Amino acid sequence: MSRLSELFAARRSLGEIALLPYLTAGYPDPASCIELFKAMLQAGADGFEIGVAFSDPMADGLTQQRTNQRALEHGATLHTALDAARAIRREAATAPIMFMSYYNPLLAFGEAEFCGAAVDAGADAVIVPDLPPEESEPLRAACSAAGLDYIFLLGPTSTPERIRMVGRLASGFIYCVSLVGVTGARRNLSSDLPDFLARVRAATSVPLVLGFGISRPEHVQAVREQVDGVIVASALADIIESAAPEDRIGAVAERVRELRAAASNEPVSA
Amino acid sequence: MSSVPRPASPQPATVSPHSNAATAAGRFGAYGGQFVPEVLMPAVLELDRAFEAAWNDPSFHQQLDELSRSYVGRPTPLYRAGRLSDKVGLDVYLKREDLAHTGAHKINNALGQALLALRLGKRRIIAETGAGQHGVATATVCAMLGLDAVVYMGELDIERQAPNVYRMKLLGAEVRPVGSGTRTLKDAVNEAIRDWVSNVDTSHYMLGSAVGPHPYPLMVRQFQSVIGHEARKQVLEMAGRLPDYALACVGGGSNAIGLFHGFIDDPGVQLIGVEAAGRGMELGHHAATLVAGTPGVLHGARSYVLQDQHGQIADTHSISAGLDYPGVGPEHSYLKDSGRARYVAIRDEAALQAFRDLCLLEGIIPALESSHAIAYLPQVAAEAPGALVVVNLSGRGDKDVGSYAKATGEQLAQSVS
Numbered sequence: 001m002s003r004l005s006e007l008f009a010a011r012r013s014l015g016e017i018a019l020l021p022y023l024t025a026g027y028p029d030p031a032s033c034i035e036l037f038k039a040m041l042q043a044g045a046d047g048f049e050i051g052v053a054f055s056d057p058m059a060d061g062l063t064q065q066r067t068n069q070r071a072l073e074h075g076a077t078l079h080t081a082l083d084a085a086r087a088i089r090r091e092a093a094t095a096p097i098m099f100m101s102y103y104n105p106l107l108a109f110g111e112a113e114f115c116g117a118a119v120d121a122g123a124d125a126v127i128v129p130d131l132p133p134e135e136s137e138p139l140r141a142a143c144s145a146a147g148l149d150y151i152f153l154l155g156p157t158s159t160p161e162r163i164r165m166v167g168r169l170a171s172g173f174i175y176c177v178s179l180v181g182v183t184g185a186r187r188n189l190s191s192d193l194p195d196f197l198a199r200v201r202a203a204t205s206v207p208l209v210l211g212f213g214i215s216r217p218e219h220v221q222a223v224r225e226q227v228d229g230v231i232v233a234s235a236l237a238d239i240i241e242s243a244a245p246e247d248r249i250g251a252v253a254e255r256v257r258e259l260r261a262a263a264s265n266e267p268v269s270a
Numbered sequence: 271m272s273s274v275p276r277p278a279s280p281q282p283a284t285v286s287p288h289s290n291a292a293t294a295a296g297r298f299g300a301y302g303g304q305f306v307p308e309v310l311m312p313a314v315l316e317l318d319r320a321f322e323a324a325w326n327d328p329s330f331h332q333q334l335d336e337l338s339r340s341y342v343g344r345p346t347p348l349y350r351a352g353r354l355s356d357k358v359g360l361d362v363y364l365k366r367e368d369l370a371h372t373g374a375h376k377i378n379n380a381l382g383q384a385l386l387a388l389r390l391g392k393r394r395i396i397a398e399t400g401a402g403q404h405g406v407a408t409a410t411v412c413a414m415l416g417l418d419a420v421v422y423m424g425e426l427d428i429e430r431q432a433p434n435v436y437r438m439k440l441l442g443a444e445v446r447p448v449g450s451g452t453r454t455l456k457d458a459v460n461e462a463i464r465d466w467v468s469n470v471d472t473s474h475y476m477l478g479s480a481v482g483p484h485p486y487p488l489m490v491r492q493f494q495s496v497i498g499h500e501a502r503k504q505v506l507e508m509a510g511r512l513p514d515y516a517l518a519c520v521g522g523g524s525n526a527i528g529l530f531h532g533f534i535d536d537p538g539v540q541l542i543g544v545e546a547a548g549r550g551m552e553l554g555h556h557a558a559t560l561v562a563g564t565p566g567v568l569h570g571a572r573s574y575v576l577q578d579q580h581g582q583i584a585d586t587h588s589i590s591a592g593l594d595y596p597g598v599g600p601e602h603s604y605l606k607d608s609g610r611a612r613y614v615a616i617r618d619e620a621a622l623q624a625f626r627d628l629c630l631l632e633g634i635i636p637a638l639e640s641s642h643a644i645a646y647l648p649q650v651a652a653e654a655p656g657a658l659v660v661v662n663l664s665g666r667g668d669k670d671v672g673s674y675a676k677a678t679g680e681q682l683a684q685s686v687s
Contacts, residue, residue: 054581054582055451055582055583056451056456056457056460056568056569056583057460058307058460058463058464058467058569059307059464059467060464061464065450069450069451072582077580078580103305103567104566104567104568104575104577104581104583105580105581105582106581107566107567107581108566108577108579108580108581109580109581129307130305130306130307130567130570131305132304132305132306132307132308132311133308134295134303134304134311135303135304135305152308153307153308154308155307155308155309156309157308157309157310157311157312157313157470157471158308158309158311158312159312162308162311162312177307177308177309180309180467180468180469180470180471181309181467181468182464182467182468
């Protein structure tokens with residue numbers, strides 16, 4: 001069994017869901033980024049999505065545009081993301097690690113070369129937000145050859161045919177985009193989210209992980225019955241951005257503990 | 271590996287007789303495709319079907335042709351530029367897209383897409399603009415058809431194309447400044463895509479060049495190929511033969527692909543696309559994507575891209591805002607690799623000189639974009655003295671007089687003294 005399947009099965013057996021925080025590799029700087037990943041692990045994160053910085057992140061809102069920009073100013077490349085994966089893997093043998101990258105940096109690195117390097121660094125899966133199923137065959141073949149899960153995305157606009165197609169092809173999990181829009185923290189969840197998740201759930205038994213706009217413990221509580229895990233990204237970057245450098249780790253760990261409690265249906269301590 | 275069903279490819283056989291423009295799954299050879307977030311895929315597929323249906327519907331063409339005639343002013347003239355011909359030692363004909371309503375070829379595409387948006391029932395139009403010509407064309411057709419227009423424009427471009435910003439506002443469009451990245455066309459496209467991702471149910475993205483995910487490169491080319499079809503007919507009438515060369519500037523490449531398609535099946539006509547060499551050919555100082563770029567994926571399509579070794583999109587520079595873009599249409603990438611067209615680059619100062627030359631020799635103020643094509647004529651003459659050349663004068667340069675004055679150290683207010 002893969003690390004991802006083991007994680008989802010273990011959490012499910014306890015009536016809990018997985019918490020998978022995201023950070024852009026190299027943000028706020030390469031060393032602090034790795035410290036933040038380690039602190040989140042201690043605070044209850046189950047695994048991570050590691051972002052590969054890109055100059056033109058067209059599916060991202062302002063928060064992640066800034067994290068990408070900051071990371072690039074610190075010289076971040078795909079190697080920075082591989083370094084972060086290795087650092088996490090040294091600390092945690094079983095935590096799933098996913099890379100999130102726009103397609104062009106992967107093409108420049110070489111798809112097969114990237115997949116091989118990702119596996120060597122301890123990664124489990126790859127997510128590419130600008131690569132729809134129709135264009136994914138070369139990268140899926142490279143992932144499959146290297147032993148990585150290729151993660152498909154579905155959104156509220158996905159038609160029944162597309163949901164069925166992805167359900168048939170998916171492995172690892174399906175990344176459900178919670179809203180029609182770009183990444184970024186939101187106050188409220190989209191009102192048609194339960195219906196969207198129910199449509200996907202009915203079409204496939206592959207685990208579902210929800211991302212985009214998942215910011216608060218109450219969001220996690222609200223979707224706990226419908227998904228196997230959540231990805232929290234911009235809300236954490238917003239905390240990193242607004243905290244004083246010496247308070248960052250504590251503030252992020254605090255939010256991760258709250259989210260962990262919500263994902264495990266424990267009372268959230270104030 | 272399980273296969274993913276692909277959308278039916280659009281109708282190249284019926285739309286276009288040009289067999290070299292292969293469009294299986296929106297592909298031009300290895301280029302093109304649909305590299306967009308899943309949330310946009312249904313909209314992109316819907317647009318593909320709607321365009322195909324419209325293009326095969328005689329009533330759509332009737333409406334488009336009538337407005338092209340009575341509103342845009344088509345056909346635009348082909349003009350034999352006698353004094354320019356004498357100076358460069360060629361027989362030069364200018365296709366006067368600068369005389370189309372709003373002063374550039376951009377309206378051909380804006381009008382076609384606006385009529386398509388009406389068929390889709392989408393009354394909110396999103397657009398990006400570099401030089402402002404596509405933004406003005408968008409604002410214009412939206413005013414005429416009663417649609418809402420939101421135009422994204424980089425802050426740097428807002429500074430250097432101020433007259434067009436005001437024109438868009440006068441025409442009722444909302445201009446949204448884009449301060450991210452290089453604050454130019456590339457970033458305006460990013461922001462327009464983000465708007466589209468967020469409002470896809472109500473909004474049509476009126477992409478202004480032959481770039482982006484399928485069906486845009488095909489659709490924009492079809493709406494712009496009126497340029498080439500008219501020019502071919504006109505040059506046959508006026509010169510009695512086909513040209514030796516067809517020349518156009520290339521940013522994203524919409525005016526060039528429109529001109530080229532009039533002559534693409536005439537093997538005796540050499541097709542030349544002129545990109546912006548900016549301050550020189552070091553990465554970051556130019557926008558010559560086909561001359562100096564490598565294949566990659568940007569803004570929804572596989573095509574040549576200006577990028578560093580890590581796949582980060584490079585900064586660009588051109589004095590011409592409309593050419594200042596690190597990507598290019600996928601069909602141009604295909605034409606480059608196949609050898610059917612060739613691509614060259616012209617520096618800022620040569621474009622400025624050509625701008626002035628056309629003012630003084632022909633009484634035409636050309637857009638700085640189009641000036642790049644004019645600037646390449648001496649090199650054509652060196653290769654083929656006396657050759658018959660059709661140049662697409664894609665836009666007029668009223669918007670650029672401030673940039674010209676600044677570049678040459680003059681001030682607009684003082685220049686009369």
